[in-house]
Amino acid sequence: MQRVLARGEIESLDHTSIPRLRQPVRASVFADRAARLRQLAQDNPLSAYLLLMAALADGQHQAIRHCRMPGPDDERIHLAQAHGMPPLQATGWQRDPGWRALLASLLTHMAALPDVPAQALQAVQALQHRLDSDPDAIEAQADAVLAEREAGVDAAAAPFIVAALQVYWTSLAADFNESDMPVVSPQGVCPLCGSLPVASVVRVGGQADGCRYLCCSLCSAEWHLVRVTCSHCQDTKDVAYHSIEGGPEGIKAESCDHCHTYRKIFYQEKALGVDPVADDLASLTLDMLMGEAGYARASGNPLLWQHEPVAS
Numbered sequence: 001m002q003r004v005l006a007r008g009e010i011e012s013l014d015h016t017s018i019p020r021l022r023q024p025v026r027a028s029v030f031a032d033r034a035a036r037l038r039q040l041a042q043d044n045p046l047s048a049y050l051l052l053m054a055a056l057a058d059g060q061h062q063a064i065r066h067c068r069m070p071g072p073d074d075e076r077i078h079l080a081q082a083h084g085m086p087p088l089q090a091t092g093w094q095r096d097p098g099w100r101a102l103l104a105s106l107l108t109h110m111a112a113l114p115d116v117p118a119q120a121l122q123a124v125q126a127l128q129h130r131l132d133s134d135p136d137a138i139e140a141q142a143d144a145v146l147a148e149r150e151a152g153v154d155a156a157a158a159p160f161i162v163a164a165l166q167v168y169w170t171s172l173a174a175d176f177n178e179s180d181m182p183v184v185s186p187q188g189v190c191p192l193c194g195s196l197p198v199a200s201v202v203r204v205g206g207q208a209d210g211c212r213y214l215c216c217s218l219c220s221a222e223w224h225l226v227r228v229t230c231s232h233c234q235d236t237k238d239v240a241y242h243s244i245e246g247g248p249e250g251i252k253a254e255s256c257d258h259c260h261t262y263r264k265i266f267y268q269e270k271a272l273g274v275d276p277v278a279d280d281l282a283s284l285t286l287d288m289l290m291g292e293a294g295y296a297r298a299s300g301n302p303l304l305w306q307h308e309p310v311a312s
């Protein structure tokens with residue numbers, strides 16, 4: 001049986017024994033997500049959307065197998081180390097135009113599926129057309145989603161654009177040489193690509209056992225954060241946990257009364273196949289509960305850009 005360490009116990013451990021970073025595994029990251037989305041789609045009110053995103057994750061799995069994009073050069077690594085910045089910083093990165101070929105392959109994959117809902121097919125075909133006729137507009141959309149801006153993002157197109165960018169950055173993160181990591185990283189964002197976390201997971205097994213990791217919405221890397229700490233403002237005093245009575249086990253919302261935000265936290269000991277992006281998407285009921293309680297989501301889900309009103 002797995003034992004979960006309390007916060008004080010974790011802090012008393014030798015910190016060097018806790019892996020700071022968990023890099024994504026190219027062969028399994030998107031295949032695991034697709035499987036998890038299909039599992040969660042059973043008896044879920046969002047079933048059709050979860051299955052659509054599972055098909056998209058299948059496409060990502062195919063695409064990342066052969067994806068090799070130029071990583072950071074020595075100068076960028078040196079700058080990142082000197083300034084404690086994410087070495088794969090997504091905003092401002094000179095994207096290789098090959099990322100649009102990744103997007104095209106995902107769209108071809110989606111358009112060929114036998115049972116795509118009409119609305120989704122329309123979005124896919126519109127994007128295919130735009131990719132040919134106005135690549136600059138696609139680049140501008142990519143900039144907007146990477147900057148996590150709400151304004152100017154085409155909500156119907158965004159999940160597909162994000163999916164291609166996830167393949168790009170997950171490939172970079174999988175290839176990244178961990179010994180090139182800066183000693184210091186900015187708080188609250190992914191130490192590799194600088195994006196916001198989608199949620200956190202308390203892992204089981206190995207040296208990470210019982211430790212909480214924040215999960216990147218873009219490059220699929222995970223980084224350690226001490227438990228009972230607000231992942232948005234790092235406050236440790238006003239953190240509380242909420243769950244739905246009679247709801248699925250192993251999901252809580254970690255709220256903070258200092259900054260009035262929350263992110264979900266998943267407990268792998270209760271759900272071995274947990275995937276932060278999939279599990280977050282499949283638990284919108286908890287978001288509604290948190291909204292009613294007056295908390296705002298600290299960051300969105302990369303596969304859902306329909307902005308619901310959040311409590312102020």
Ligand SMILES: [Zn+2]
Binds near residue numbers: 190
């Ligand atoms: Zn990242």
Ligand SMILES: [Zn+2]
Binds near residue numbers: 256
């Ligand atoms: Zn906070």
